[in-house]
Amino acid sequence: MQRLIDCDQRERSRLRKMSLHEQRLYKLGYQHIAGIDEAGRGPLAGPVVAAACILPCDFLLSHLNDSKQLSSKQRDELFAEITSDSRIVYGIGIVSVDRIEEINILRATFEAMQESVVKLSRRPEYLLIDGNQLPAFNYPKEGIVHGDAVSISIAAASIIAKVTRDRIMIEEAARWPQYGFAQHKGYGTAQHLDAIRQLGPCPFHRKTFEPIKSWIDSNF
Numbered sequence: 001m002q003r004l005i006d007c008d009q010r011e012r013s014r015l016r017k018m019s020l021h022e023q024r025l026y027k028l029g030y031q032h033i034a035g036i037d038e039a040g041r042g043p044l045a046g047p048v049v050a051a052a053c054i055l056p057c058d059f060l061l062s063h064l065n066d067s068k069q070l071s072s073k074q075r076d077e078l079f080a081e082i083t084s085d086s087r088i089v090y091g092i093g094i095v096s097v098d099r100i101e102e103i104n105i106l107r108a109t110f111e112a113m114q115e116s117v118v119k120l121s122r123r124p125e126y127l128l129i130d131g132n133q134l135p136a137f138n139y140p141k142e143g144i145v146h147g148d149a150v151s152i153s154i155a156a157a158s159i160i161a162k163v164t165r166d167r168i169m170i171e172e173a174a175r176w177p178q179y180g181f182a183q184h185k186g187y188g189t190a191q192h193l194d195a196i197r198q199l200g201p202c203p204f205h206r207k208t209f210e211p212i213k214s215w216i217d218s219n220f
Helices: 009-018 020-027 072-084 097-103 105-118 152-175 190-199 212-219
Strands: 033-039 048-054 089-095 126-130 141-144
Touching: 009 020, 009 152, 020 033, 020 126, 020 152, 033 105, 033 152, 048 105, 048 152, 072 152, 089 105, 089 152, 097 105, 126 152, 190 212
Parallel strands: 033 126, 126 141
Antiparallel strands: 033 048, 048 089
16 A cells, blocks of 8 residues: 655645545544545536545545546556555445436436445445535535545545546447547547537437537437
């Protein structure tokens, strides 16, 4: 496990600051605190993925941060370290494109978060959730805006969710190579939008999302 062996004082201070939400809850008597985050609310294709992660109370991992602040290589390395540590409990929820189309992306995100908690092998005592829109849970909970940047457990969850979703998109790229899913992961880049305009959407696209919905309306 990569800890703080080669970590300078500035990095130690950053990580301890990221642990303040968890330390506050430990002092209140909570021991099993699950951070929750999602990946994939905004893309035009692919599932939405959520992760819940319970870290040991003394856990500090060098370079752990909001997944959006990390390179793909850094995310993969941290994902491997987090998921291989036997002291860490995590669960992953995946909601499909069809389900997103059926119930809308917000409700699908909530379902993915709920599924990630159900899949935890240890019952959490408190939930820290990224954002200010929270699904229903039978646990004490709080939302933290930009929580993946200020909570160590939410940051760990963000890495698990992001890497899991990216790997799904890379697998789907083999089925639909013309759309470039391995590069943009389903987001609305110029390359992706151009492919949709030329080819139309594939079954892995979210048909209720713009501009795909307008393309369908104007072509059928």
